[in-house]
Amino acid sequence: MSLYAELHRHLGGSVVPRVLWRYFHRSDRDLAQRFPEYPEFEEFYTRPRNTLDEYLELHTLVESVQTAQTLPYFIYRLIRGAYIFENLAYLELRYTPYLRTPDHLSQSERIEKMAEIVDIVGISSRVPEYPIVTSQILCMHSRLPYEVNRAIVDLASQAKEYVCAVDIAGGDAHVAERLDEFVGLFEYARSLGIKTTGHLFETSSGCYPQLLPYLMRIGHGIQIPLKYPELLPEVAQRNQCLEVCPTTYLKTGTLEDMRQLKLVFDRCFDAGVDIAICTDNAGLHNVRLPFEYENLLTLDVIGFDQLQACQEAAFRHAFAWPYAQRPASILTGLLQTESGDTLAIGG
Template sequence: MALYAELHRHLGGSVVPRVLWRYFQRHSEEMVSRFDDYPAFEEFYTKPRNTLDEYLELHTLVESVQTVETLPYFIYRLLRGAYIFENLAYLELRYTPYLRTPEHLSQSERIDKMAEIVDVVGNASQIPEYPIVTSQILCMHSRLPYEVNKAIIDLASQSKKFVCAIDVAGGDRYYAERLDEWIKLYEYALSLGVNTTGHLYETTDGSYPELLPFLKRIGHGIQIPLRHPQLLPDLARRGQCLEVCPTTYMKTGTLDDIRQLKIVFDKCFEAGVDIAICTDNAGLHNVRLPFEYENLLTYDIISFQQLQACQDAAFKHAFASPYHQRPASLLSGIINPQPGKVMA
């Protein structure tokens, strides 16, 4: 039975190495020729990077091949793996639709093409044999102009059948020079009734307390308990949830040791701030969600009770979940119904 919810997974980083390699074998001799064999490609694709910027460059490798024509190919394999190997019942996929449109078009033409991308991703995600509840988070991007980012918000507002929220991504150190613009964009999104999350406090460059009041969830946010714990009471008061992606911080050089996350979990639990454990870029990491759980337990970063609390938090804070509780809780009600209660 599917049991888990994944709130922070990038479409570009979700393609596992073997699937991407097979695609290149069939469609890109030039890409295959760069590597001696598959192990060489996998090592390149999944190895740790020195900085977040260097790490994010890998997204361009996948974005360039995720087009209207190819997205169904990648999404089918993504959902098949998520259902069979990860036991996912709920999945939010995030990406920047503008970056899946043809580069040769003008900006206005690419904006117009974004709706087609959202529809393709949404329709391709409806797979009866892998019944996962899915939704999309559309990412604004720190290197895209205001007009494009505003159009992404408008598209999210107009596409609520498939889209549950907006985000900002692209490297958190680039927000500072346009901070007033980001505040304006988030205010606009909230005015349209669009849910919000954002990549903040992932690295030491991503500290923007001005943006926190506009977010319903916080993408990563680990630097808050690590360096700015005085902010935790406000997060608890607003009911915000951190989307913590453990393997990412090893891959980007943000943390030296995964055990540093114990401070993150301990301080958040003490302050009453929810954490959803996520994968971020399961393909780039070659890591699936249950492994993230197991790793945190193995290193004594969290207890089994805390893991269950994080799994509950993922459903509680899921933007498009119809239940907001783990399927295991629903199953318990069926197996052990309350005395005197007749099951329909």
């Protein structure tokens, strides 16, 4: 059995439609009345949007119900599905903790509540019957105030038992007017020893080379090989990995056809730039990681050798994977040891 690493999955977009709809009908009368029948809700929740901003509005639907009280419910089902249906050995969950705090509180009170959210997500992610190595990436947000974003970086530094990195999310076009601010925040994070990734070069409106030197991985990054291939040597030199999420680009209107990603993979492989294939929002897309692999293979975007290279890159660039090898190598070593022991006993 193959075991995989998922490096780019949002907590808000990870809830599969059926689980979310059932929660509405058990616990939220207003949303249950809005979506009385499941097929209508699934069509609404998973259909493509015209722009990234329109697509991101769906996150607010889930964020509103992911509270300190309900997060264990959602995370247990997330981990169960990831283990049983996706064969994940490693999962990084990313989200903005501030947006899971009660919105009736003051900004300072919500900032204080963020640590509780991180603890709840961390504890809930450790499910003994579904042994997956998990960690959190805390997302700064392009539409949140500087004080909140700096507090998110500080929290990442203080909660290293559960947190492996920081990110910037919220729509890449909105970074432009505060670019110097986010450069400073990423520089601050690196000064604290925090690992970094960031939603950049996802769309043509989110291309900020000024931020690249401060990132260890690049969230999406597909516009680099598509429109700025001259940057690829620098990306390779920094050993930065692109977190490519194929279905996302169809759902956000960024690409018209997944086959357009062939140029992304070809140019990255030619330049020596690693790619980790990810889901981004597996629930929102109703697509699990093995199906992302299968779609890319079926459409001849990549071959099996490239797929294996991407799977290996995911473990190599994982921020909190605790082993030097990927699971397949560890299992192979165990089987060889057992075989040798058997032979020795038989002799």
